[in-house]
Amino acid sequence: MAKPTGFMEYQRENPPDRAPQERIKDWNEFHLPVLDEKLQTQGARCMDCGIPFCHTGALISGMAAGCPVNNLIPEWNDLVYRGHWRLALERLHKTNNFPEFTGRVCPAPCEGSCTAGRMGDPVSIKSIECAIVDKGFEEGWIVPEPPPFRSGKKVAVVGSGPAGLAAAAQLNRAGHLVTVYERANRIGGLLTYGIPNMKLDKKIVQRRVDLLAAEGVTFVTGVEIGKDKPAEELRDDFDAVVLCGGATQPRDLPIEGRKLKGIHFAMEFLQGNTRHLLNGRTPKVGWEERSGYGELISAEGKDVIVIGGGDTGTDCVGTSLRHGCSSLVQLEILSQPPDSRAADNPWPEWPKVYKLDYGQEEYKALYGADPRQYTVTAKRFVG
Ligand SMILES: Cc1cc2nc3c(=O)[nH]c(=O)nc-3n(C[C@H](O)[C@H](O)[C@H](O)COP(=O)(O)OP(=O)(O)OC[C@H]3O[C@@H](n4cnc5c(N)ncnc54)[C@H](O)[C@@H]3O)c2cc1C
Ligand code: SF4
Numbered sequence: 001m002a003k004p005t006g007f008m009e010y011q012r013e014n015p016p017d018r019a020p021q022e023r024i025k026d027w028n029e030f031h032l033p034v035l036d037e038k039l040q041t042q043g044a045r046c047m048d049c050g051i052p053f054c055h056t057g058a059l060i061s062g063m064a065a066g067c068p069v070n071n072l073i074p075e076w077n078d079l080v081y082r083g084h085w086r087l088a089l090e091r092l093h094k095t096n097n098f099p100e101f102t103g104r105v106c107p108a109p110c111e112g113s114c115t116a117g118r119m120g121d122p123v124s125i126k127s128i129e130c131a132i133v134d135k136g137f138e139e140g141w142i143v144p145e146p147p148p149f150r151s152g153k154k155v156a157v158v159g160s161g162p163a164g165l166a167a168a169a170q171l172n173r174a175g176h177l178v179t180v181y182e183r184a185n186r187i188g189g190l191l192t193y194g195i196p197n198m199k200l201d202k203k204i205v206q207r208r209v210d211l212l213a214a215e216g217v218t219f220v221t222g223v224e225i226g227k228d229k230p231a232e233e234l235r236d237d238f239d240a241v242v243l244c245g246g247a248t249q250p251r252d253l254p255i256e257g258r259k260l261k262g263i264h265f266a267m268e269f270l271q272g273n274t275r276h277l278l279n280g281r282t283p284k285v286g287w288e289e290r291s292g293y294g295e296l297i298s299a300e301g302k303d304v305i306v307i308g309g310g311d312t313g314t315d316c317v318g319t320s321l322r323h324g325c326s327s328l329v330q331l332e333i334l335s336q337p338p339d340s341r342a343a344d345n346p347w348p349e350w351p352k353v354y355k356l357d358y359g360q361e362e363y364k365a366l367y368g369a370d371p372r373q374y375t376v377t378a379k380r381f382v383g
Contacts, residue, residue, distance in 0.1 A: 036131070267293065305329055
């Protein structure tokens with residue numbers, strides 16, 4: 001256990017963020033690093049619960065309660081509290097291939113089910129996770145670790161999002177020769193072309209891809225399996241094929257006026273933006289050209305309506321503000337959640353409570369209010 005009385009002595013401290021007025025001027029990550037000593041104090045708040053709900057990852061009422069990859073959270077909280085960062089990193093990597101991604105973008109169901117959150121604020125698990133792995137890279141502890149032997153088996157992985165990358169990492173570690181096929185021009189799936197830079201810098205993604213390549217994983221971009229390369233070829237050339245193609249299919253809103261100009265799927269907007277930031281005006285070939293995704297859709301000087309109050313909607317808010325939109329409103333079909341848990345949403349369930357995510361926080365800092373309007377159903381587009 002970290003410090004037996006830590007949860008009574010110390011208050012939770014959230015990681016500092018860059019000021020919204022400043023950060024909307026660029027595409028850099030908005031979280032700031034936290035001092036080691038502060039994180040050690042935060043680690044001291046962990047009670048090393050007999051039943052650590054933080055790492056159960058059980059589905060309760062259809063939602064993940066606790067860490068879905070079963071991170072050994074109390075163990076590394078304790079190690080961080082004691083200053084054993086390298087051991088903490090080893091424990092973290094036991095269950096999580098890419099803590100530098102989850103430490104930045106995971107919604108942290110671990111914190112939602114942390115026992116400390118029953119009576120007060122949960123342990124700052126996500127910040128501690130991120131700091132452990134960031135320190136690991138800074139200190140040079142994370143280096144390529146090619147497998148000591150090769151099995152002689154070849155595996156193809158289709159898709160290079162987090163699922164494909166994790167499958168590749170595990171299979172390579174087991175000694176198989178892995179080739180990852182990706183239809184886009186860059187590796188990473190939605191880590192690269194979905195989640196915007198301010199939440200996850202693309203250098204962080206590339207750093208891990210480079211590490212996997214140095215461990216022996218082969219990456220092939222610009223090849224859509226089933227179009228540019230027949231699936232049968234994979235079955236002939238490999239001992240096994242793992243399909244990690246993600247979802248891609250957007251959810252349409254088939255109401256009157258949907259075909260009017262200026263109505264876009266979130267991914268057209270977000271992906272076009274990230275492509276533009278990363279690639280500039282690189283000509284699109286293969287899947288890029290076929291899909292029609294990838295053009296920059298600028299919100300500069302536009303009146304923007306974001307339909308959907310979830311995380312992707314938030315990314316559209318943050319992106320529109322950075323483009324310099326002239327006005328913005330975000331519509332949410334559900335009613336505004338309560339400030340604290342409702343009776344039918346008890347701990348350790350995922351807490352369905354009102355919060356300002358980064359995009360709404362930025363809007364509020366500029367215009368004084370949350371851009372979301374609740375209980376609004378879009379019935380038709382007029383234009
Ligand atoms: C805008 C947005 C923001 C998000 N933000 C967060 C967040 O903050 N936190 C969080 O936890 N989750 C977030 N998510 C969800 C998260 O990104 C996804 O759950 C995750 O990326 C799914 O991983 P995946 O590997 O299954 O699929 P994907 O990331 O979609 O990767 C699939 C890959 O397969 C490739 N592919 C598909 N078919 C083929 C083929 N035939 N041949 C070759 N390649 C193919 C695709 O091009 C793609 O690169 C967000 C999602 C979106 C859309
Ligand atoms: S539930 Fe919270 S307090 Fe208990 S072990 Fe997990 S992080 Fe520590």
